[in-house]
Amino acid sequence: MGTNRRTFSQSVAKAIAIFIFFQSPIAYAETVEVLLRHAHYRPEQIQVAPGDTVIFRNTDDYEHSIKLVDQPGILSPVEILGAGSHSFTVPESMAGGTFLLGCDEHPNMFAELVVSAP
Numbered sequence: 001m002g003t004n005r006r007t008f009s010q011s012v013a014k015a016i017a018i019f020i021f022f023q024s025p026i027a028y029a030e031t032v033e034v035l036l037r038h039a040h041y042r043p044e045q046i047q048v049a050p051g052d053t054v055i056f057r058n059t060d061d062y063e064h065s066i067k068l069v070d071q072p073g074i075l076s077p078v079e080i081l082g083a084g085s086h087s088f089t090v091p092e093s094m095a096g097g098t099f100l101l102g103c104d105e106h107p108n109m110f111a112e113l114v115v116s117a118p
């Protein structure tokens, strides 16, 4: 009985510790992978935070370009050759914004980049 109670309270303590860990306001930079596949962005909505790294991997055997459709000045367009990749770190200047990504080669290739507020 005593053992059971101790095990139970240890489990509760562990659960609380895990809860606190995931509720922590400290944000850690993540790496988000986006595929350029069959002339589509996958996923087509990309949720990131400032400081995150986004890796674009072209799984097609032809070229894609990544560009910001509405605010091209924020990021320079990048050409990604077939089977190539490109990564960039989301700058603070994009915090709280939603940006449309396009591709010069494929006029119907779009993704929405949603950057959380800091």
Ligand SMILES: [Cu+2]
Pocket (backbone or CB within 6 Å): 039, 063, 064, 065, 103, 104, 105, 106, 109
């Ligand atoms: Cu493309």
